[in-house]
Amino acid sequence: MARLNASTPWVLGLLLCVTVVLSLAMGSTSVPVWAGLRDWALGHDTAGAIIMGEIRLPRTLLAVVIGAALGFSGAALQGLLRNPLADPGLTGASQGAALGAAAVFYFGLFAWAGDAAPALAGLIGAGVALVLMLALAGSSRPAMVIMAGLAISTVTGAALAIVLNFAPNPYALQELVFWLLGSVSERGLSHLLWLMPPCLLGAVLIWRQRGLLMALSLGEQVAASMGLSLRGGSRQVVLGVALLVGASVSVAGSIGFVGLLVPHLIRPWVGHRPDRLLWPSALAGGILVCLADVCVRGLPPGRELKLGVLTSLLGAPLFIWLVWKDRKRWL
């Protein structure tokens, strides 16, 4: 098992590389991957360079980064709450981001930002939800933070329902609903630029608290007795999770089950250690979302199945099976 634990990140890294190449090669038009990437990097104006640079590379990288963000944040939140059923959306950032992006479709905010307007509004929405949640929590106890997150999620969810209810026309409603279903298509490298800073900051905040996540395995009292700051550390983890999830949702809509399921799948491969679960979960999340996007593209032409729908379709039965398998331990 020790050898398995040590090799897990390498195996996952290799699988991620294979998945990325597969995603770059997959599409309605046959394009040589390496030649297309080289032409794009050198600024050549070939069909391969345009397809790679404008469509496949952004889509692939977004899928990987968003999957990684969701996997990483799920592993962190489950470690913080000592609960394998904790979902990163519980911080309220997910619904806040969705509401922010919905406001773009409804009110036409940030028109100057073009296609990146939903992402920008989503980030602001996630930030506002986060500030409200932290103000409401006002406590060092992780459970309290999540209670507050749930309350803010409920409020923002209700506001989102109002926006949907009073959509100015059916087309706006359709556009909004499709966006919320989650997708990485029709997005460019500019979206990646929106996504990366909050994701990096969130990952750093969480990574700094990996010792706390490990110590919390034995409970809050033991963690405090080992000289760790529960209040500050918990807030950093929650802030990191909210940044990762908020940024992901603001760019790609809601992609369900990744943050919940991936850490659950990876946990046995890292000796169940919450600190060692973070990066393998990020890698596995990237693989899962990227593979799901490849599957979406591989479906027969016609109306596209949204990525978030597919991850839920695949994730829900798998999750039910995992709960069924582990019910004696956790339920």
Place this chain on the structure above:
Amino acid sequence: MALIRTQHVRLGARLSDVSLTVAPGEMLGIIGPNGAGKSSLLQCLAGLLPCEGEVWLAGQPLAALPPRQRAQQLGYLPQACDSAWSLSVADIVALGRLPWSDQNRDAMQRAMTQAGVLALQGRQVDHLSGGEQARVWLARVLAGEPRVLLADEPIASLDLYHQRNVMDVLRRYAHAERAVVLALHDLSLAARYCDQLCLLDQGRVRALGSPAEVLTEAHLSAVFRVPVHVDLSASPPVILVR
């Protein structure tokens, strides 16, 4: 210099005016009925509960110590412990080194040997019996090699053989110029192993001193509200409800 010294420690209705001193090499047993304040006192000594009064650790005010430095000197074993995840015994014992930010294998090996869990180090903790788990939690604290070890009912779930072993381990640990403060219900073991006893009743110190001074029929009968027979001259000491 005393390793632990408290002056007039108070904690709401749970503790009232507790003053005690533990010197290097000493083992202090905190005894008393359920709800007497034993766990609260240990948590105050560990810096986990904000109490009034003064707590000094090796001559320094506990409240003034940075948390990490405090954790390096004070090891705390709570009454109830469990692992949220199916961690290995070795990983749990390694947690004891967290305040030091190292993986001192010698210290971990010593701790597992002392607690009698060396053979279990590759096993997952949730696959162990309650008694084995209790020794793993103890090994975690021992791995940190703190100057003061605070243990809340460390032998509660152990059989007779392991009760004696754990008390022997704590006794030896205290002898190495460290101090052990433990809460326990077994008065015979308290009489046999502890240098000092602190008898708590409703948050107040009813008696403090050597086992002979504290474990009198008068004290115990008054605090536990049952007639008690005490024979400290027997080997091992006998303390029974009449």
